[in-house]
Amino acid sequence: MRFFLRKWKLMKRGIQMGKENKVQTAITPTRSQDYPEWYQQVVKASELAENSSVRGCMVIKPWGYALWENIRCVLDNMFKQTGVKNAYFPLFIPKRFLEKEAEHVEGFAKECAVVTHHRLQEGQDGRLIPAGQLEEPLVVRPTSETIIGESFSKWVSSYRDLPLLINQWCNVVRWEMRTRIFLRTSEFLWQEGHTAHATREEAMERTLQMLDSYAKLAESYLAIPVIRGEKTDSERFPGAVNTFTLEAMMQDRKALQTGTSHFLGQNFARASEIKYQSAQEKEEYAWTTSWGVSTRLIGAIIMTHGDDNGLVLPPMIASSHVVLMPIIKKPEDRSPVMEFTHALAKALREQHYHGRKIEVEIDDREIGGGKGWDWIKKGIPVRVEIGPRDIAQNSVFVGRRDKGPREKESIPRDQFIKTIVLMLDEIQDNLFDRALRLRQENTRHIDSKEDFYTFFTPKNPEKPEIHGGFALAHWCGSQRCEEKIKADLSVTIRCIPQDAEQETGSCIACGDKSTQRVIFAKAY
RNA sequence: CGGGGCGUGGCGCAGCCUGGUAGCGCGCCUGCUUUGGGAGCAGGAAGCCGGAGGUUCAAAUCCUCUCGCCCCGACCA
Structure with a gap:
């Protein structure tokens, strides 16, 4: 009953709930519901880019x-x-x-x-038409x-x-x-x-x-x-x-x-x-x-790195490292909170993170907790909330993008400043480890043709679920086998790994002798 | 380029079948209330319903064409 009340309240606010895990997410759909659409939504929500009026650009x-x-x-x-x-x-x-x-x-x-003309001429209807044809066309560099x-x-x-x-x-x-x-x-x-x-x-x-x-x-x-x-x-x-x-x-x-x-x-x-x-x-x-x-x-x-709440940026190349969000509810709080915020920003900006100055955003929009979600969607590594009570105890309320949106903790101000570099490093490492684990969990040595085809075939052909991964399999070296697999499964050889050990086996497609495994996968 | 889906305020969508010139949630603006946090109430701004043509007294809604986006395929350092 309580759940339904909550759900109804959320729906009233127009917030979608992830269907399978009943957890509210900032991005709809979730990755598992519709990955390509999730990607589009993250690009939009994080304000990285948008489609232009020029096709494909x-x-x-x-x-x-x-x-x-x-x-x-x-x-x-x-x-x-x-x-x-x-x-x-x-x-x-x-x-x-x-x-x-x-x-x-x-x-x-x-x-x-291909560029074929070098000027525009006004036509009879007032529209511009290309004129001045080039003797030799120019190609806009593809490389x-x-x-x-x-x-x-x-x-x-x-x-x-x-x-x-x-x-x-x-x-x-x-x-x-x-x-x-x-x-x-x-x-x-x-x-x-x-x-x-x-x-x-x-x-x-x-x-x-x-x-x-x-x-x-x-x-x-x-x-x-x-x-x-x-x-x-x-x-x-x-x-x-x-x-x-x-x-x-x-x-x-x-x-x-x-x-x-x-x-x-x-x-x-x-x-x-x-x-x-x-x-x-x-x-x-x-x-x-x-x-x-x-x-x-x-x-x-x-x-x-992205998750169902949006973008997640690795600190080393993040557009910005930290956002400070002053919480101002009473007018008289404004000046002390802002003062504290600017002083903190200054202290952070004086520090370097792997050769780059720590970049700090200050978001003092008076829109309550909503701004926290904006920054989560944008993937900023560290979010800091600063209210009167934090100031009273000289601490800050900190959320990390590699953790859940609600796992925020209070940290003494000076300790936060002293450990921010460490925290960013930790986030960086976590992201790498997480990504590596995903790859390891979805990489298989596959030796039978049947297993190979099963591995790359979705259970639901109508709406394919996330499936497959990297298959390390033997390949005889012939283009015919490569093409056959591509035709059957849309799977291609991504590469012949550099550090692969030589081992004898038989080609996953034709069974002929092979000396090395290659990586098969579906690709972008 | 072939098959499928979709284009309605910034975002997500309803309305279309059964034509009568727009509606919901979020966001945005204003005011009041609230005050450890994705706030509540009230009011408000914002859309020529992707575009063009046609049918009709009347089209978001029906018809034709077109443009764009997404998925699958083909294609692709």
């Missing part, structure tokens, strides 16, 4: 853009520490550049935006190998010019058929590194080094455990010799690629004529690499 709002800025800062430092310099290349690529590398053309041709290669060919003439280590932060456009905010949009922000080397070994080393940098970003900063591996031929970057990848498991147990690094061999050097004279006075083609991560990482953060 998003508006990244300040709370979301701050994440990108923080990621950019971390990576930029890492790159620079390994000798990489930033530069900027044109948004427009002459069509003939793209035509230089056959596989590359094939890979990107279907999703290119910049070809145009950067053009520059590289001019910059490199001697082995003394190598290695050439360049990165650019920019936007790219790929006209995707089906878009999902942050995960696959027509335009997105990324970083693309391009290097040229004198030897194969050095280029390969650089390729793997950058993959390591990405792994460090993912694990130490984004708290996303990743598996390093190599892509199979069918998933390789168009034009690359080897594509290396980081694969992470999202909470719906699907895989998301969170960074790639390509060893391009001499393919692009040949196409762009990147040649140098060696110490032996011979003309050689350079060996090149390219590597990138994009705003897709924000999608990875959402789907790795």
